[in-house]
Amino acid sequence: MNRSIKKVAVLGSGVMGSRIACHFANIGVDVLLLDIVPRELLPAEEAKGLTLQSDVVKNRIVNTSLETALKTNPSPIYSKSYVSRIATGNFDDNMKDIGDCDWVIEVVVERLDIKKTVFDQVEKHRRAGTLITSNTSGIPIHLMAEGRSADFKEHFCGTHFFNPPRYLELFELIPTADTLVEVVDFLTYFGDKMLGKTVVLCKDTPAFIGNRIGVYSMLALTHLVEKLGLTVEEVDKYTGPAMGHPKSATFRTADVVGLDTLVNVANGLDQNAPDDEAKGVFQLPDYISKMVENKWLGEKSKQGFYKKEKDDQGNSVILSLDLQSMTYKPQEKVKSSTLEATKPVEDIRKRMKVYEQGTDKAATLFRAMHYPLFEYVSHRVPEITDDFYRIDDAMRAGFGWELGPFEVWDALGVRETIDKIKNEEKRLPGQRGEVAVWVQEMLDAGFESFYSIVDGVKNFYDSTSKQYKPIPGAADLIVLDHLADSKTVWKNSGVTITDLGDGVINCAFHTKMNTIGGEVIQGINKALDLAEQEYRGLVITNDGKNFSAGANIGMIFMMAVEQDYEELDMAVSMFQNTAMRIRYSSIPVVVAPFQLTLGGGCEFSMHADFVQLHAETYMGLVEFGVGVIPGGGGSKEFALRASDEYKPDQIVQNTLKDRFLTIGQAKVSTSAVEAAELGYLQPGKYAITMNRKRLLADAKAKVLELANAGYVQPAPRKDIKVLGNQGLGIVYVGASSMRAGNYISDHDKKISEKLGWVMCGGNLSAPTEVSEQYLLDLERKAFLELCGERKTLERIQHMLTKGKALRN
Template identity: 60%
Template sequence: MKRTIKKVAVLGSGVMGSRIAAHFAGIGLPVLLLDMVPKDVAADAKPAERNKIVNDALAAAIKSNPSPVFTKSVVKKITTGNFTDNMKDIATADWIIEVVVERLDIKQLIFTEVEKYRKPGTLITSNTSGIPIHMMAEGRSDDFKKHFCGTHFFNPPRYLRLLEIIPTPFTDVEVVDFIMHYGDLYLGKTTVLAKDTPAFIANRIGVFGMMAIMNTMEKLGLLIDEVDALTGPIIGRPKSATFRTADVVGIDTLVKVANGVAANCPDDEAKAIFNIPTWLNKMIENNWLGDKSGQGFFKKTKSADGAKDIHVLNLTTLEYEPRKKPKFATLEAAKPIDDLKTRLKALVAGQDKAGEFYKQFHYALFSYIAHRIPEISDELYRVDDGMMAGFGWEIGAFESWDALGVAKTTEAMKAAGYAVPSWIDNMLASGITTFYKTENGKKYCYDVVTNAYKVLPGGSAFIVMRNFANETVWKNSACRTYHLGDDVLGLEWYTKMGSIGGEVLEGIQKSIGLAEEKYKGLVIANEGPNFSAGANVGMIFMLAIEQDYDEIDMAIRMFQNTMMRVRYSSIPVVLAPHGLALGGGCEICLHADKVIAAAETYTGLVEVGIGVIPGGGGTKEFVLRAADEMHAGEPETITLQNRFLNIATAKVATSAFEAFENGIYRNGTDAVAMNLSRRIADAKKAVIDLYDDGYVMPVQRTDIKVLGRAGLGAMYAGINGMHKGKYATDHDVTVAKKLAYVMCGGDLSEQTLVSEQYLLNLEREAFLSLTGEKKTLERIQSILKTGKPLRN
């Protein structure tokens, strides 16, 4: 059957329920959010009183940081109600998601009510993380069982990409396939098919990993700060590492999952790892549960002079102490290594206590994941997907094993007393020495059942640039240009924070030139944590300090020329940004034929934060767009002032959807890829579509209306008002007036039509003059030293 989701009902408005509702509303669906009627509220009370629980929960969610919604306007799509008065309204829903308290008896009561009103064929799922899914289906009708499964979202649902799908023996295969696809395509999730086993996949492996780390820590006599230094970004894990993560998640939650695995997995060969250490039980007794209780492994304190500080728990004395910076020779040696897989080898090869920790931890982890196949999943790639999407690991555990060498590491594990299951030996004996391999742009994974490689599902929908390394057409030390197939080129760069310097600009120019010679077009994207945080500010700072303004002028010209090359080439250029796309990273998007942005793209022109204006065509482009948006019946200055404020306040869109509201992305031209992993494939398709539709190079604009003195007067008045109200510093005023001058086309006596090059020249001159300002250099220096803007 062809199934569509037009409306969703979420039952339960707690932390997860309200945020799941917000995420569905964020993708454009109407949502019905229900919860209990407060105790002692009369049956004839007003809806506001009877819906107080759900309304308060939703309001708290919307106010929370980070926001669970892409834009504030989507809240209008959520209708609230209560289980008593509004359960009948679920009859209009196509998908009902239960997110009530983790008690089977209460869930069964809810499902009994659901059966009274749910229309046959409607999807019904539970977001439980601790109750076996099949137990919730017991006693229900055949149609309910057929359309019921677990859908385990991770918190916060907007940001954590994992969605585990857990069918029961009764779940229709069509239902499972539909939710797997829907979660991927529309919800932007990495959907992972899991078996109905305790803690499913990600929590089973993740909590084991945390308990194994604690176990190894005790053996080696390591401290909390030392372990967090060893288990964070250095091994491709989040900054919160181990113990800070535990504080955020809740130490009681960690212990609950560990106890659940120990109690419900009697055949787990490593169940002793899940035994709770005495000091951890003591923390639970003391209600030291992490952030929710104000202290856990870490505690915020104030010194005698009132300064804020963070102390760390000494697990021997259970007293909080000042933090100490860990020092390990292995860490120091590995930090300069950029490639994670190479870095892992160096860490495990370490000869100090850190190296021993890495050996013991990885051996324990590898042994555990190998034994979980086929218990929790038949496919090992699902284990890696779960950990990357749910726990923020940069690469999965099986991929880490590949990086260290499967045969070599397996031999070392056995020598150290760590067991491996027979399928590992069978795999190696058959001549297969890696869990993954890449051929012709496709990634394959070892399949235990067939003892052979199988291509990962998704195919061409999930393009990973580095998988095309063998199809490299051109490269320099910062960039690579690949042939992505179907006569489409792909350019990626891998600079720190995706910064755009001379080599990246060379890569853009060269890639466009190559595409014009014999390809249909070019996709520009990358696989780093962020698309681009902007131009290479360090280079600008050094040139400014040396007062080498000719070099700065040349650098700005090169940047502007490259942005105009993106706009005016004979082939379509499509951008696929994600994460940060700031400053120059925003400007290149402004000039693309089309942008396919990941939903979680944070973009804006932020140059005023370093005391300059957008100098790579961003100011010009905002003037051009403002001119095109001016219409009769509205003062012309209004549209321009809105664009001006966007730049002057360094406004950053907090999602790709908000970037449309901010005028960065264009309605009807640009688009959003809900799933980060699909954006490059969508961009490639957009290139092909533009080419096949008879792409013609645009003509440079010479008809851009600028307002001259009339606009300048209005803007200067606003700037001076901000200064008098102490909302702007003296240097803010200097920068803002330069920006206004450019955006109004200069000191013109009347409205005038100008060219793009005219505006680019004004933009470049303003940028150049501001680099000579002492306070601009102070701002740039602050960003380079601390990463934080300076208001001077």
């Protein structure tokens, strides 16, 4: 069936419903967001003479919910302009309007009777073939379908988004026995390609996959805290990034999610999973019960495992809960020899082994939480899923783990860990130290790991066929970590160049935060040399957490402090020349940024033939924060783009002003869409990939498209119109007025004037056409002069030591 989604109805505008509506608007779908009508007037409404029949009153709940969602930070929507795609209404007046929707998503409260009442109305107004799904996190899907028509049942299933829906990748898909296969296939495709999600097919079991394993893991830790005598701070230090988990770790996560939410899921599992051998884990420790009784639920109640207070000096301090006395106390600094040993180990799999082999409390906790977890997840196959890799997918996408439990087990060695699981002393309620039979059968058959990489494709051990099989869809992806060493063309300490096949190579940098220093510049130029000599095109991207945090300012700081300006001039010149080579090479170059793309990473993107970027790309020229202007071609590039935007019938200074302020205010986009709105991307020269896992494959495809279209090497520009003194006057007056109003410092004023000097082409008596190289020379000169300023060095040092900007 040829199905498309042009309009979606979201029924229920609470925290999840309003944000789901925003994410559908993000991808270009029209949304009808509905909710109930109020039962009574607010005092302000009464004062205005409104009634319960007034439209503004009827839609108060839905409109307030949407407004609240749009004010949250981070935002649920890519661009403010996208809000126009969302129409609001109420169940009484607008349920009939779902008749022209392609998909109806129910997101009302977690009560089966209420959901069934809503579906009664949906059944009356939907057209045949319309998709209907529920975003429940706990109610069995098949119970909601009872009593519905055959067409309703065939097009109905669960689609469980995780909160916040824009940012968390997990999208659980839970069909019933009646759901058509084509509906499951379509939702799998749409969730992956259009919504950018990791789609995990689940069985209709309690809490599905993500919450079943995630809540088990969190509650297991709450029991281990007592067994091991750990503090709140210790648990969060040990179970954070070092372990491959988010910074919020365990208890901070519980505070954010809300302890009541965690307890509700735990109670539901305790009641609805009677055959779970470890159901005792879902029974709450005393201190959790006391916290719930005290309504210490986390951020929503202003205190949970942590509490923010003012000290005697009026400064905000965060206290932690002493689980013994149930009182709040100042946090203690946590030290661990095991954590210190893991710090230099970048490879997460190797780090897991180092963590396991430690001898302190951190390592004891690591073993005590992972060995029972391995046992637990092994027994969930085939109960909650026939394919264990879906558990790993769910934990990575829904809970932010770098590795799922089976991937960690692989890293530690499956066979080597079996005896450790049996002998773990800190056993959790109901667990016996025995893994599922299928794991032992796998080992007995000679398969030593759950996963295997074959020809760059990730395979998993299928317990039914008792052999490795490709993970569905994996062949469509390109994962640099999965490509064999034989595909490595060249490498140095900071860069690896990889043959992607079909005449395309990739240049990946892997320095700390993927900052750009000498080794990265060398690597990019080597990649360009190789591509021009032997290949059809080049992709620049990597598998890191961020594309690039910008130039290596530590290197710049050392050169500036030592006043080695010749060396610094050469380094900046190399940076500029590399950006220009990206633009003017003889082969197509596609840069594929994602997440943080700052400074030099942004400049390289701005010079690419095409930018294939992930929807969650936070791009910006942020050099003002360290006391300089963009020196890798960014200042030149904005002058060039302003020139191309000048029109005879407009005030050209306004165009220059907009470009100038984007750099001067160090604006960073909150999405790929906003990156285009800020001018970092050019119309027709970028495309957005919704699913991060598909970014490299999409970028490679774009290189081949450009090559097949007969790519022609462009020529450097010599026709850039700059305004000279006509523009400089505006810049200087603006900077002076901002300084007079105390909005900026003296040093900010100096940087602003330097940037204006570059973008206006220097001291020219009239608007003039200049070359790119002319502007690059001005840019480099201004950059070097600013590096000689004491206040710039103070800013760079502050960024290096504190990790944030200093406005001096």
